[in-house]
Amino acid sequence: MPHVVIHVAAGRTPDEKSDLTRALTDALGRSLGSAEDHVSVEIIDEADWPQFYRAQIGPKLDTLNKRPGYSF
Numbered sequence: 001m002p003h004v005v006i007h008v009a010a011g012r013t014p015d016e017k018s019d020l021t022r023a024l025t026d027a028l029g030r031s032l033g034s035a036e037d038h039v040s041v042e043i044i045d046e047a048d049w050p051q052f053y054r055a056q057i058g059p060k061l062d063t064l065n066k067r068p069g070y071s072f
Contacts, residue, residue, distance in 0.1 A: 001038045002028050007052060010045040017043050 004024055012020075021041045028034040046052040050072040061067055 001040075002032065002034055003040045003042070004028070005042045005044065007044045007046050007056070009049040010047045012043070012045070 006020070006024075020043065024041055025036055025039045028039050029036060053068075053072045057064070057068065058071065
């Protein structure tokens with residue numbers, strides 16, 4: 001029963017968020033065998049992405065499953 005929390009730069013449209021939610025749900029079904037009704041997704045808009053990066057991403061680079069190709 002995965003729960004996914006995604007932080008994105010503010011400005012994504014409701015349609016983009018809906019598409020992302022669908023893609024994540026489908027991917028979890030394929031990769032983990034999760035039933036659609038067992039998946040929950042939370043999308044959090046971050047108004048200041050560089051600040052979020054410095055606080056939440058940069059300090060964890062060694063433990064991330066996928067590192068970004070950029071830095072601040």
